[in-house]
Amino acid sequence: MNRIEKLPPAFERFDEMLGVLDFAIFENAGGTEEDILSAVPQALRHFHRFDAGKLCALGSRRICEKAFFGDWYDPDSGSLLRLGSYETADGSQLTDPVLSSLDGVRIMSGASSCPEPGGQFAYAFSHPPYPLNARPGEVQAVFEEIRDFILPPLHRSEILDWSDARLPEVSDYFDDGAEWWGVFLFSVHIPSMRRLTIIAGSTTD
Numbered sequence: 179m180n181r182i183e184k185l186p187p188a189f190e191r192f193d194e195m196l197g198v199l200d201f202a203i204f205e206n207a208g209g210t211e212e213d214i215l216s217a218v219p220q221a222l223r224h225f226h227r228f229d230a231g232k233l234c235a236l237g238s239r240r241i242c243e244k245a246f247f248g249d250w251y252d253p254d255s256g257s258l259l260r261l262g263s264y265e266t267a268d269g270s271q272l273t274d275p276v277l278s279s280l281d282g283v284r285i286m287s288g289a290s291s292c293p294e295p296g297g298q299f300a301y302a303f304s305h306p307p308y309p310l311n312a313r314p315g316e317v318q319a320v321f322e323e324i325r326d327f328i329l330p331p332l333h334r335s336e337i338l339d340w341s342d343a344r345l346p347e348v349s350d351y352f353d354d355g356a357e358w359w360g361v362f363l364f365s366v367h368i369p370s371m372r373r374l375t376i377i378a379g380s381t382t383d
Contacts, residue, residue, distance in 0.1 A: 179204045179216070179217070179374070181204050186323060188320045194311070195311045195312040198379055199377055199379040202220040203374070203375045204375075205373055207374035214338070215234060216230075217365070217376050222349055225349045225350055225351035227350050229347070243329060246297050246337045246339070248300050249300075249301065250298065250300040251299075252276070256325075258277040258303075258317065259276060260274070260305075261290050262288055265288060278317075280314040302362045330368060333368050336366070340364065345363060345380075354382040355379065355381055357382045363378050365377075
């Protein structure tokens with residue numbers, strides 16, 4: 179199992195726009211629990227403690243792609259959403275708008291709630307505590323490139339959701355997100371390509 183160091187430019191752009199998810203992607207990789215447990219710590223930036231045994235004990239849930247993306251994503255159009263109700267500068271009222279439709283739109287007030295735990299990759303990608311430093315249309319474009327890299331069209335995927343409120347017991351990496359925003363940990367294996375992706379997220383304001 180070899181980590182892919184040179185990823186498509188979208189991953190670097192996501193970091194530049196202050197995205198808070200961390201990715202580690204491996205080739206010639208299996209999707210066994212042993213493979214995943216050895217790969218996870220390579221996705222965790224800035225941690226001092228990692229307990230693979232504890233993560234194994236907490237376990238994972240196999241989820242479909244729809245559950246992986248979650249509520250902040252429209253699978254029919256492939257669009258990120260911004261769930262909630264909002265009022266714009268021109269007095270328009272918006273409910274659950276498509277994110278890319280907000281280019282040039284000034285939102286004056288509104289609110290959204292944190293989604294229910296489980297899946298919610300689209301929320302974690304597009305809605306960190308501080309807004310991404312990019313216009314909505316660019317966020318959508320970068321999301322599409324990363325989505326299609328980790329889940330190539332026409333390839334079967336095996337997605338495990340390792341997210342759990344007790345992940346701070348696994349690593350101090352997850353301490354910040356446990357305060358309120360959430361903690362996220364996924365493994366995505368593409369058997370036909372022998373590609374394994376680990377996605378981790380944890381942050382606070």
